[in-house]
Amino acid sequence: MAKVTNLDVEYAGLMSHNPEGTYLYIPPSFAALHPGSVGFFDQRGSWNPITDLSKKGRSETDGYTKPSHDLSYDEPTTSAWKARSSEPEDGHQARINGGTSDDPSVGANCESKSSVTSSGKAGLAVKGFTRREKIRAPFFNPSSVWASENVETILSKEFATHIEKNGLWVIQSTWVAEECAIRMTDRADKSVEVGLDIVSNSDSGAVPFDKLKNEGWSTYHDAKHEGGLVVSFSGLHFKPSQFQKSRQGLHEDVSVGHMNFESVMVGQTLADAEEEKAAEIAKGEKVKAAEIAKGEKVKAEVGARKTAIHRNTEVSDDVVPH
Template sequence: MANKSRIDRVFARLLMNHPYGWALYKKVSAKDLHPGTCGYFDSDGDWKILKIQNHLLDAESREPEPLTWGPKSSESVVCRQIGGSIGAPAMALPVEASVKLSVQCQSEEGAFIVTENPVLRHQIEDEGAAVGWVKANTAELVKTYKSIIDHHGIWIITKTYTSHRCAVAVMSSKSSSIELGISADIPGIFTFTPSSEWKSSGTDSAFEVHEDGQGVVAFISGIYFSKRIFGSELKETRGQDEQKKRFLRGKKEDIKLEEEEDLDSQEEYVVELFNCTASQE
């Protein structure tokens, strides 16, 4: 792969062009990751829940919103229909999917995800309440999970998109291509079905199929909290541009850079405070 980063990080980075948050390559069940949960991604990219006495699991959430999705791909990927009939009822084809889709990479890396419909959007009502919860429980979090916060930071999940079944792929060369049998029972909308299957043209692609009766998480949004060089409060980070080096990091150099940036901001604050105090005198 041209980019030496791990596949799950490449997948998340390449699908940032979609407005749904961070795309997950590795399987995570919706019962373990949903709005209101507090946790972290470990060194292998697996989601782990943090449990403390006053947990966010009871946070008020909106009613799930059902959505109809087609495939989502990075800008470097082109999808073409190569067989079947759009609009053919899926129920009429119990063994084979009604359409074949060719997924081709036009650069040195590409990513692709297709879900079974409906996709459910879950989100908490009040993100401010989530931030308040972290502030109220910072002492217990730092006491119980200091090492985790130091090395990984923690997330409060605010929104998820889930499906009972989804397929994910990362292509690592310009010649990469994959064929996927899917259904197109809604005109123009391709969906993943139990009869779907991958076919790869070579070894330069990685793909997986995830299933879970309670839902597989395809995309997440959340608020990231990390340690500060000074002070006892946790540093809050929102938005993908700001979260990118945290979510996609994996090298010690990245963590060191983050700490140096935080130190710089703290030094600027100390200088500003000193100047303000001096002027008052």
């Protein structure tokens, strides 16, 4: 994740073993951060959108170029998280999904984890179902092309210093909760474990946020009804870079500095990565098939011209009577 604040970086790092993207210490609304959103995180960890590729015409209205590829979206999916923590898969955990657990304090239909790491501990509890929304592949290439086309414009804006420090994001997928509670502590504090025990002992879907708040957890809810709160995301992260390009001058070639973006996918699931790879392979095969078809067409046209020329040479010079 891009460097924003120490708390953001530490929380994302502690939660990074979880498969659902990059976790957010300060969850923004889905209305602000959703698949197709373009923006940056400032030094306080707040999300700042600059345009929205999910809305047709918005990019042009905001002064950028039109995306070369229309984005397509998967149907939203839901899952019951209830709790996530910084516990790695090989650490102590209690997981119940209709099975049994060595820990009798863990309730049914939930997952509870706790951990102690060298830097600290973190936990997340969500109310109800977690909703995932995602842009289908291909995502990487169209987004990279758009960013490269607009790098000069973006870096001429008043927010350019934030992007130079923390980078630019194009969001591919989000995991959204109606209400959530987040806690991060040092290794000696037990409030993460206590909170996760409270969650695991609660009835399915009835997370007691008031009790978590009493344990020092920060609670968030979608007060403005903006589609929920984004607890984690995946996307394409861009960092500005400068390269030299030769240009012919009046008397000699000169080297001119150009800006572009270096990009990397962050928080992408294994399934999404495989989907992206399959889309690129399919695109390559489609291009190859088009080139073959074009070659066959040219070959056929050349053959037709040769046939016409051959026939013309066999035509008699006799005048055709009217």
